[in-house]
Amino acid sequence: MSVRLDKYLAGLGVGTRSEVKKKVRAGQVTVNGVSAVRPEMKIDETADEVCVNGEKLTYARFAYYLLHKPAGCVCAVSDRVHRTVLDYLPDTVRGGLFPVGRLDLDTEGLLLLTDDGALAHALLSPAKHVKKTYYVKVDGEVTDEEACLFRRGIDIGDDKPTLPAELVILSGGRASEAELTISEGRYHQVKRMFAAVGKEVVYLKRIAMGPLVLPEDLKPGQYRPLTKEERAALGR
Ligand code: URA
Numbered sequence: 164m165s166v167r168l169d170k171y172l173a174g175l176g177v178g179t180r181s182e183v184k185k186k187v188r189a190g191q192v193t194v195n196g197v198s199a200v201r202p203e204m205k206i207d208e209t210a211d212e213v214c215v216n217g218e219k220l221t222y223a224r225f226a227y228y229l230l231h232k233p234a235g236c237v238c239a240v241s242d243r244v245h246r247t248v249l250d251y252l253p254d255t256v257r258g259g260l261f262p263v264g265r266l267d268l269d270t271e272g273l274l275l276l277t278d279d280g281a282l283a284h285a286l287l288s289p290a291k292h293v294k295k296t297y298y299v300k301v302d303g304e305v306t307d308e309e310a311c312l313f314r315r316g317i318d319i320g321d322d323k324p325t326l327p328a329e330l331v332i333l334s335g336g337r338a339s340e341a342e343l344t345i346s347e348g349r350y351h352q353v354k355r356m357f358a359a360v361g362k363e364v365v366y367l368k369r370i371a372m373g374p375l376v377l378p379e380d381l382k383p384g385q386y387r388p389l390t391k392e393e394r395a396a397l398g399r
Pocket of ligand 1: 265266267268270350351352353354355367
């Protein structure tokens with residue numbers, strides 16, 4: 164498929180459209196061994212060999228990005244009222260992407276954006292029990308008894324109790340901090356689990372999903388392409 168060189172490079176996360184243009188003009192990019200001079204030149208992304216500073220880029224059939232979702236935006240591709248998670252990516256990379264799963268409007272944290280439907284299905288399928296870990300701030304003292312109840316599975320008003328979940332208490336007091344790992348993705352699950360023991364979640368951030376971990380240097384609203392290692396961990 165024929166595509167503009169600068170669009171191709173930006174889509175692979177080499178830089179923004181203007182950054183990659185600069186790289187091309189600075190002679191850092193070669194196409195089939197020949198220095199590229201025009202960012203707008205057309206390349207065949209499946210056949211041409213493109214190198215940046217001598218390093219070969221591999222043709223990526225699908226795109227994978229990690230976004231640190233900030234509070235106040237919705238996990239949807241469009242919305243009439245709120246910003247969407249895709250609004251944090253430039254137009255050059257967002258085409259065809261969708262969020263893998265949902266976080267609430269006020270929840271922050273790790274969100275995978277991709278156009279790989281098979282991977283999304285595998286990560287979200289209830290049968291796969293993919294683990295998700297949340298950092299939680301709760302109004303009130305979280306107790307070992309509650310950790311025990313969560314470990315056994317708790318009734319949150321659905322047909323079945325939740326699957327066993329791991330609660331690690333980080334700090335106690337009038338406001339507690341904890342990490343909760345669940346292996347389902349029910350609607351408002353974390354908030355409903357704490358509500359079932361009479362506690363209110365006042366802050367929620369997803370810090371891991373399957374093999375992916377929220378990088379500490381990725382601030383709310385920032386995104387980056389998955390690394391080779393992260394893709395390999397997902398089998399991609
Ligand atoms: N559980 C919740 O209650 N909210 C989220 O956004 C994610 C998990």
